[in-house]
Amino acid sequence: MRIIPVPDELTHYSSRRLDEVDELAWPVLSQHALDLLRSSGEELHPAPGELLWDAGDPTDLHLVLTGGVLLVDRRADRVVFVIEAGDFVGELGMLMGQRAVFQGVAMEQTAILRVRVEELRRLVEISGELSDVVLSALDARRRFLSRKGEGGLxxxxxxxxxxxxxxxxxxxxxxxxxxxxxxxxxxxxxxxxxxxxxxxxxxxxxxxxxxxxxxxTRDLATALGIDLWGIADDARCDLLVVGAGPAGLAAAVYGASEGLDVVVVEDVAIGGQAGSSSRIENYLGFYRGVSGVELARAAMLQAVKFGTRLLSPRSVTGLSQVPGGFRVRLDDEHDVLASAVIIASGVRYRRLDLPGLADLEGRGVYYAASQLEANSVSGRNAVVVGGANSAGQAALFLARTAGHVHVLIRRDDLRDTMSNYLAQRLTHHERITVHPCCELSAVHGGSRLSELTWHDRARDRDVRLDAAALFLMIGADPCTPWLHDSGVDLDAKGFVRTHDSFATSIPGLFAVGDVRADSVKRVASAVGEGSVAISAVHAYLASKRTF
The missing domain is CATH 3.40.30 (Glutaredoxin)
Structure with a gap:
């Protein structure tokens, strides 16, 4: 008999459900769900201590019938989880073609039901009950791993x-x-x-x-097996969506749920710029607000549920028309052939042209305010530059930990550019000061940002302040350089011009969200545009089939 790893005091057992996350992560499967899995699974009887899969291997769902499966962190040679009878082995990345982060080792007298991931995707599509249980469990397990810092990385x-x-x-x-x-x-x-x-x-x-x-980041993604859904050169799809922000994910969800073969390409992270929002409070249905990360995670799960293929981190470098649709060139020199394309590549915050600023990016100068950045301002000054909602959300989030948050805006009144509820909260917050008619003029620091200077036009004076971090959320440039040779009509600033049903000047090419000229820069409107555009995509594809 092979040596079976021994759990320690930090090992988590699937039967010990200690909180709400555990209840979601290790659900009790109904008889209907069990019957569905059995109908597509293969029963295995491994020897005690047998290696079922190694870290880095492709993964399938394994339902433990008897005995148990040990999930081992190979880097530290310790048992992280004991998956007991009645529970199943699987993690969120499994549905997206990612590789295992733990070894799987059989315990004594173990029997397991293996359901290959291709079959699992099919079962999730046809069974609402199984879909809800499995996706909720995989999501909860990812949150558990993130909270504990487990996962082998x-x-x-x-x-x-x-x-x-x-x-x-x-x-x-x-x-x-x-x-x-x-x-x-x-x-x-x-x-x-x-x-x-x-x-x-x-x-x-x-x-x-x-x-x-x-x-x-690209090399890291490849090494971890998270360059989602590796795709062959000249692969084909009905619809390719460029960008996985709210508009792109909405298009993916509605397109895939209505039977289209959808591929989404995202160059930074699922969720786009909205994914970095600390709190969105005016999105319909979320009266307590929702973070950009939470919204992006839920949307990603929906997209994957309906069969969307996600390519990230990948960027699109070119687009050209070919018979039957479009050839989309990716940054790895692979091409994807699509019958229709939706541009949802969004915008990026502008960089200020100040001496030394670029050298301090990531060392006190940031373009998003997540918990990672908030930790660096604990008890100290933080400065936010910008007057839009994203700047207001960042200021409120940072005020939880910072000693004081200073918000610099160029206009006289914050309400000119920010939703009223946010402007009111900033104005009345005891640890936030809004500085109107002010512009950042200098940054100071060696290895990290230490101080900065702004010019107060109203008082015609310079203000120098020691600061732990600077958050720049000013203006936005469209992510459209890859479209400059495509022939699509852009405005003077590079935003995509559209007409009826978000169609561009090229048939079969649509644009939604912040990248579209004259769009409303709100998450809700982006989601609406992405979902509504699918009707136009269907109409376009139907018109092609009639010839």
């Missing part, structure tokens, strides 16, 4: 821009990880006992004990 290095870049990528893509700093000798030494760490720079240690030095 370690980001190690100094508290600098490069480490922040990788942390931000993991946070935005909801990848469970933990951070080990060189400034913590005990934790660094413990990690160094399991792998060879570089003397300088940032290191990433994967579940397979692979060490990557200062990888690009």
């Amino acid at each position: 370690v980001l190690a290095g100094d508290d600098d821009r490069d480490l922040h870049r990788l942390q931000d990528f993991a946070e935005r893509n909801q990848i469970p990880y933990r951070t080990v700093l060189r400034s913590n000798p005990s934790a660094w030494s413990e990690l160094a006992q399991t792998c060879a760490l570089p003397e300088t720079g940032t290191a990433v240690v994967t579940a397979q004990r692979r060490v990557m030095t200062s990888p690009t």
Whole structure:
């Protein structure tokens, strides 16, 4: 008999449901759900200690009938989970073609039902009950891993821009990880006992004990198997959506749910710019507000539920018309052939042209306010530049931890550009000061931002302030450089011009959300445009079939 790993005091057992997340993560399956899984599964009887799959292998759903399955963090050689009889093994990435983060090892007298992921996707599409149970469980497990810092991924290095870049990528893509700093000798030494760490720079240690030095986010995604839904060159689809913000995800959900073969390409993270919003309070149905990350996660689950293929991080570099539709070129030189295309690539905040600003990006200068950035301003000054809703949401979020938040706006009145409820909250918050008629003029700092200066036009004076962080949320430029040679009609600022039903100047090419000229820059309107555009896509595809 092979050696069976031994659980420790930190091991989590699937039968020990301690809170609401555990109840969702380890549901009791109904007889109907069990019958569905049995109808498409294969019963296996592994030997005690048998390796069922390794970290990095493709994964399927495994329902434990008797005995149990140990999920082992290979990097630390410890049992993270014991999956007991009646529960199933699976994680959110399974439905999106991602690889296993843990080894699976059989316990004594184990019998399991393996349902291949292709069959699971089919069952989720045809059974609402199974879909609700499985997707809720996979989502809860991802949240559990993120909360515990489990998942086999370690980001190690100094508290600098490069480490922040990788942390931000993991946070935005909801990848469970933990951070080990060189400034913590005990934790660094413990990690160094399991792998060879570089003397300088940032290191990433994967579940397979692979060490990557200062990888690009693309290389990291590939190594982790999260370059979602690897796709073959010249793959075909009915609809390709460029961008996975609210507009793009809405188009994907409605398109896929109505029978279209949908591919979504996103170059940063699922959720787009809205995914970095700390709190959205005026979105219909969420009276307590919803974070951009939560909204993006729910939308992603819906899209995957209906069979959408997600490519991320990938960017589109070109688009051309071909017989039958469009050829879309990706940054890995692969092409995707689509019968119709929806442009939902959104906008990006502008960079200010100030000396030294670029050098401090990721080291005190940020373009989003997540918990990762909020931790760095605890008890200190934070400065937000911008007068739109995103700036207001960021200021309120940062005020939870910052000693004080200063908001710089160029106009006289915050209500000119911000929703009234947000403007009122900022104006009356004891730890937020709004500075009208002010413009940032200088940043100061060596390895990190330490101070900044703004010019107060109303008083004609310069103000210098010590600050832990600067958040720039000013203006927005459309993400349309890839369209400049496509022939589509753009306005002087680069936004896509549209007419009836969000159609562009090229038949079969549509544009929705912030990237569209004269659009309303709100999450709700973006979702509405993305969903409504699907009717126009159907009409266009139907007209092609009539010839």
